[in-house]
Amino acid sequence: MPFSNLILTGGINHDYEDASQALQEVLDQADIQSTIYCDIDQGLKALNDNSYDLVTMFTLRWRMLDDEKYIPFRDEWAYEIGQQDQGNLKRHITSGGGLLGLHTAAICFDTWSEWPALLGAKWVWGTTFHPPPEEFLITDINSNHPSTKGLEEFHVIDEIYHNIEPGPDSEALFSARSSEDKSLQTLAWAQQFEQGRVIYNALAHDRASIKTPGHAQFLQQAALWCCGEVQ
Secondary structure: OOEEEEEEEEOOOOOHHHHHHHHHHHHHOOOEEEEEEOOHHHHHHHHHHOOOOEEEEEEOOOOOOOOHHHHHHHHHHOOOOOHHHHHHHHHHHHOOOEEEEEHHHHHOOOOOOOHHHHHOEEOOOOOOEOOOOEEEEEEOOOOOOHHHOOOOOEEEEEOOOEOOEEOOOOEEEEEEEOOOOOOEEEEEEEEEEOOEEEEEEOOOOOHHHHHOHHHHHHHHHHHHHHHOOOO
């Protein structure tokens, strides 16, 4: 029986619709059937009304108060998650559902103090940043975790998020070295949150990254682990 996946997407500075369709195609090959919502309110309502094995947070939604450059986008994209939706999403995870956070998910929900703990990673304003997309090698792969078992080093073109703050129980999965400052940056983590499984992957800037063979393999294995299929 296939697993069900709810993809919540949309935001600025990325082609989320195209990237989410690419993700849907990749996960379909692992027998994970995805429903995509570009309207986050409708997507969270669907989570309230239905049961999903996995929720994929692939969006960029927050109040956008961190810099004046966001002023032109606020009317359309500024967002604050409500308490009921917070509770529904948390219950999904704590009761055994999976959460896969991609790329900008670490920036989301700035008024929800528990979100970084659920995701297992945090974007820290003033500390976390990323240079422009570049080609780099995914390395330091954690061969002990089921989501990265058998995964070999691969090149990908994406953004290297610098100084993401992992949660205290997050287990590092792989890294990459930045040409910007030669630092080695961890880019993915996994954690168990009560009964749920969570992976945050800082990659997935666009379709090309998602379709890169090594990255696609990781996304499939990560999603399956979050669904409870891979032990």
